[in-house]
Amino acid sequence: MSDQVQFNDQIIIRVENLEHSYGEFKAVDGISFTVKKGEIFSFLGPNGAGKSTAINVLITLLAKQKGNASVAGYDVTKDPQKVRESIGIVFQDITLDRDMTVWEILEFHGRLYNMSREERKERIDELLSLVQLDAKKDERTKNLSGGMKRRLEIARGLMTRPKVLFLDEPTIGLDPQTRMRMWEYIKGVNKEGTTIFLTTHYMDEADQLSDRISIIDQGKIIISGKPWELKNTLGQDLIYMETNDNEAAIRLLKDLPSVREVRTKTKGFVLMVNEDGTKVLPIVIDALRDAGIDSSTINLKKPSMDDVFVFYTGKEIRDEPTGKTAFLTIRTGGR
């Protein structure tokens, strides 16, 4: 008897106090989270945050050291075989044999998972049209573009109709258009009923795709929630200002009723406001003028996932691929 872990029908991945160390270094430091059936759930964090380690424990490639983890109702340590049968995986780097054809890649995978011949044939046809690679069936993978390779890997991950599809950095190294098309595929797959567990260090990717996000940094989950919930924790709007006397300005503005919190930056400061920023801005400007403080730069924007990340981890994620939308800067100098 394979002992099914206490299994709430709604919860498909359950992780409790998971820890994993490489020697002295704690890559995963006591994380707990659950993923619900049908969700797209993201781990968002910088490189080296512990995302891949956590995913490797969940997909049974790394032996669990401490804590509990179950996938599709099966404990990763007690029932690794059942876990493997229940999941599909798209690894971080391209893992395709360059000299095998598209068809052979899928056929090999189906055989690895002991699918019957008819089942394999049917599924391969189905998936190739899903990821639009029908025409490339007999092409060797070395002749595919980066996006095609990724699509083929997604098809491979779906080959066995997994309950959960793990995607480790699925769009790393792809150009912006291809990334967006990948997102469409991922959303489509999710709509068909596959739960998706995603790791990414791209803010926009986590924001666009996920039903829920856990921000992970230095092996710990900093905060979890739906994208809009996370952004709302920063208030309704963010106002960035540079003035000729930042300290005085902060002292003055932090007591305004609509200002939730003020954060200092290198050259200026950010006001997180609870109300519509366009309404608050005139009040702020008036207050500064009355106090004789000149503002040189003002900008107003909605909190983005980047802001959420910076706010909770205190650092920026480097290695952003797409020029992330910076503050739209309004020059007010001289007024």
Place this chain on the structure above:
Amino acid sequence: MPMGFTTIYWRDMIRFVRFKTLLVSSLLQPALWLAFFGIAMSSSFDKLMAGIPVPPGVHVVGYLTFMGAGIIAMTTLFTSLFGGIVILFDKNWGLMREILASPMNRNHIIFGIGLSGVTKSFIQAIIIMVFGILIGAAFFAGFTPVEIFIGIVGILAFVGMFALGFLFLSAAIAISMESPEGLQGVTTLLTMPIFFASNALYPTDAFPEFLKILSVYNPMTLLITGIRYFVIGPDFIALGKHYQYTQSDILISYLGLVIFAALMFVLAWWRFKKAVVT
């Protein structure tokens, strides 16, 4: 499920056929050994041996025929010890993760690689036999068709078991290593004593004591004894030495290879169980 190794086998054979240079060189290499080393050595040795008297009624074989068995064994050794490299490539290119994360039992990887290695060795052994006969080796001389058939089956049985043993060893090394250079180093280190402390190119009687002991338990010697029995016969003279094999000698040799292969499988099984590839 117990057919999982055929999947690994299928994939490895695709690769074997597709890498044209590897395919051609692996087929050409044994023939070249036989052509150059074999002809060169046999022309000098046969001249040296010409004056030595032989007891009447005993089958005398030339050096080319004698070492032909050694070349089959050597080729099998090289091919098999090197066979694990595909595991290393798979590991380094991340392809092994797909296999290790699948529900397939890891033993099937070992068996699949073993089986494809055996297939390659069979092809090579047959090429050497055919080519050897073409350039004048007296393989199967005086055999009836039935005896020839038995001889070929016997040779393949010996080659197959020996190849399995070294493929398992190679797989065990490969899964434990980080770089192809490492595997190459270990392989080179191993081939030297295994090849030269055997009866591949010369009789072992004149060896110093320790080398003699080494050669007796050397799987290479066991294999070559088997091949010579099946390709030349149980009673012959080569390089002035009278060789006589009984059926139990051959059986013991084969058992030795079976034990060797079993031990190497345990080693590979243990290394694969331990292997963490992320």
